[in-house]
Amino acid sequence: RAYATHVLGRYQLPTTQVERGWMNTNAVTVIDAARRAYAATVLLDEVDAxxxxxxxxACTPDGAWLCVAHAGTHExxxxxxAALDERLGKAAAGVRVTEVSAALADVPNDLAFLTGIRRRVALRGNGPRGVCIVEGKVYAAEYFTDSVGVAGVAAASRAGGSSFPLGEGAPPDAVRRGEMHFNDAALCFQAxxxxxxxxxxxxxDGLNWDLMNDGLGNPRNTKSLLFAHATPPSMITGVRASAEQAVRAGITHIQFAVRPEEEAAAIDAYLKAMQPVPSPFLAGEARRAAxxxxxAVFEKAGCADCHSGPHLTDLRLVDVGTGRERDAGVALDTPTLREAWRTAPxxxxxxxxxxxxVLAVHNAGDRHGKTSNLRPEDIDDLAAFILSR
Structure with missing residues (x-):
């Protein structure tokens, strides 16, 4: 067996609540390594936590235990x-395992599947990520506190987790605190x-979410927060005048929490400090030449009329004909093209x-740049330029 941890987004639902994993659940997917095939996805959450x-x-050397670090809940x-495999085997055979799971297809929606066969051990540091197991103990690298968390693995161990520092780190500044809060599920109801x-x-995350800030039934693609504070307004339809407003509204209406103002201010500092990563589409002479x-094609097609300035946006709301259904005729935010290479779809x-x-398929009437008369190789070069930003 191999195991892959991940968030399991429930983006098909409007974000009217967060309880019982309505928006996001947290999971481990089991892979049959011998067959190189998917086996099952198991939720790591509980009904109210x-x-x-x-x-x-990581697994213990004898294969008896699977240990998973939770970076958002610090545990x-x-x-x-063996108990996990037994339950999955029964579900695969059509045997009811819990009130929810009577087949493997039910397991990814079962918040009680691990009840009785899993312990959650709280650590004292912040942001456990990588894990290893040595002599009956699981060690987790705690990213934000420069420490290592430790917990006993054996079933007989009932002690809580502990942590030890890796050195005398300096107190976190506002940017570091903001990054900590941004990654901390304590800012969300029931974590x-x-x-x-x-x-x-x-x-x-590459998903479309139906947020409540502009009505129901119009899911929108997740936007990168890079340069969000420098490119108002915020959100795709500009419903928030600034990123500062969006951060606070997100805590209230997406995380369903009430938190101290200093946490939102620190998140502002973190987001403002983010810098673009050099594009991999500039690697190699051929890509750089394209x-x-x-x-030149970017200028010729009129892309620079809207995507201008240091952040490649004119900060306006414009209807360029790309809206469909409820978004037809709606003016949308001109997004920055910085790091466009990492924001698909x-x-x-x-x-x-x-x-x-975007350039060749979804641009009817040339309202989103004059691309209909461009040669295929010009389209390729234009895409290469945008992806190089």
Whole structure:
């Protein structure tokens, strides 16, 4: 068996609540390594207590225990592997295991599947990520406190977790505190998710979410928060005048929590400090040459009329004809093109799989740049330029 931890987004539902994993659940997927095939997905949360942002996973040398670090709730889960395999085997055979699970297809929706075969051990540090197991103890690297968390693995161990420092670290500044809060599920009711659940590293999860800030029934693609404070307004339809407003509204209406103002202010500091990562589409002479040719096409097609300035946005709301259904005719935020290479899929509803699709497939009437008369190789160069930003 192999194990992969991940967030399991319930993006098909409007974000009217967060209880019982309505928005995000946290899971470990079991892989049959011998067959190189998917086996099952098991939720790590409980009915009234999320286990946000699972990260590292490791098994004891004898295969008896599976340990998972939860970076958002600062704990480790210790799971009886034999009991887990037994329950999955019964579900695969159509035997009812819990009130919810009578088949494998039920398991990814069962918040009680691990009841009785898993212990949750709280650690004292912040942000446990990578884990290893040595001589009956699980060790977790606690990212934000420069410490290592420790917990006994054996079933007989009932002691709580502990942590030891790796050195005398300096007190965190506002940016570091903001990053800690951004990744901390304490900012969410019942700890189902952190800000990073939908915005890993402040960027995107690639999903469409039907948020309540502009009505029901219009799911929109997650936006990167890079340069959000420098490119108002916020949200795809500009319903928040600034990123500062959006941060506080997100804590209240997406995390369903009331938190101290200093936490929101620290998150502002963290987001303002984020810097773009150099594009991998500039690696290699051929890619750099294509991007340079695309710069001229960018000007020729009129892209620079809206995507201008240091952040490649004119900060306006514009109807460029890409809205569909309820968004038809709606003016949408001109997004920054910085780090466009890492924010797929594209357009407000995420229907464009690639930048090339934005340019060549979803641009009826040339309202979103004059691309209909461009040669295919010009389209490729234009896409290369955008992806190089």
């Amino acid at each position: 999320g286990a946000a942002n699972p990260w590292g996973a 480790v889960s210790i799971i009886d592997r 189902w998710q952190s800000c990073a659940s939908c915005h890993p590293d402040g960027r995107v 991007a340079e040719r695309g710069r 594209y357009l407000s509803d995420g229907r464009a799989e690639s930048i090339r699709d």
